[in-house]
Amino acid sequence: MRAKPITLLVAALAAACATTPRVDPATVESAIHAINRQMEQAVASRNVDAIVALYATDAVFMPPNTAALRGHAAIRGNWAEALKLPNASLRLTPTRIDVAASGDLATDVGTYTFSFTGDQGPVNDRGKYMVRFAKVGTEWKIANDIFNSDLPAAAPAPGPATVVVLEPAGDDMVMNAAAGLTFQPLEVPGFKSGMQIAVVHGDPMGKGDYTIRLKLPAGYTFPAHYHPNAEHLTVLSGAFLLAMGDKEGGSLHEYKPGDFLYIPGKKPHYGGAKTETVIQLHGIGPFEIKLAGVAE
Secondary structure, eight states: OTHHHHHHHHHHHHHHHHHSOOOOHHHHHHHHHHHHHHHHHHHHTTOHHHHHHTEEEEEEEEOTTSOOEEHHHHHHHHHHHHTTSTTOEEEEEEEEEEEOTTSSEEEEEEEEEEEEEETTEEEEEEEEEEEEEEEETTEEEEEEEEEEEOSOOOOOOOSSOOEEEESOGGGOEEEEOGGGOOOEEOOOTTSOTTOEEEEEESOTTSSSEEEEEEEEOTTOEEEEEEOSSOEEEEEEESOEEEEESSSSOSOOEEEOTTOEEEEOTTOOEEEEESSSEEEEEEEESOOOOEETTOOO
C-alpha cells in the first residue's frame, strides 16, 4: 500500500516531462541566422518596414551615443535615418548563440560591419553587438539590440582657444584658432539630443553681435522652429539639409561647404544633417530657438 503514492508521483513527473517541449538549439540557431540575413537584405534594399518587423513591439534598441529607443516608432525613426546614407550595407557575423532551456529566449553575440558612401568616399565601421531574441507566438523577434564600434573614439577636445588681440586695445580685433574651439552639448526642448555648440565670438544670449558654430551628427533632424532675430548661416563642412515652413515633411534642400543662407527672423524652418555637419551662425543676440506652432 505504501508504494502506491510513490508510483503516482513517478507517473506525475513522467507526464510533466512528456508535456515539456524539447528545445533543439540547432533549430533556434538556424532561425537566428535567417533573421540576420533578413536584416542585411532589408538594409541593402532600404526597406525600413522589413527591419522594424524583425523587432518585438516592445523591443529596446540601444545604439551608441543616444538614449535607448523603445518600441517600433522610435526604432523606425533611427533606422529610417541610417538608410538615408548612400550605399548602406550591413554584415552580421554571430560568434556565439545561447539558447535558454525554456526554449523561448536566445542570445546572439557577434561582430558587424557597416559601410556607406560619405562625402569623402567610402566609410567602413566595424564593431560588436549583442541581441536578445524572444519567442513571440511561433516567431522569433528581437527583444533587445545593442551595439558599439571598435573604431577609436574621437580625439579629446583641445585646450582653450587661442585668442590674438591686435592693438589698439580700444578697437580690438579678435582671432580664435579653429583648433582651439571646444564644442559642448546643446540641449533644446523639443530637439533631439546630439547637437553641439561652440561659441566663436560674443555672447549669444546677450544683445550684441555673436558668432557660433553648431555640429550636427550624421542623420540628425531638427523640428520646425524660428529665431526672433535674423541669422546668417554658412556651411563649413558636411551636408546641411533645410526647408522653410512651419510644417515638416516638405522637400529638403542639401547645402554643401561654402554655401551661405540668410534666414529672416520669425521665419520657421526645419531640416538636419545628411552626414556629420558643422555650420556657422552669426547675428544679433539674443540667439533664441522657438518651436513653430507652440504658443508662447
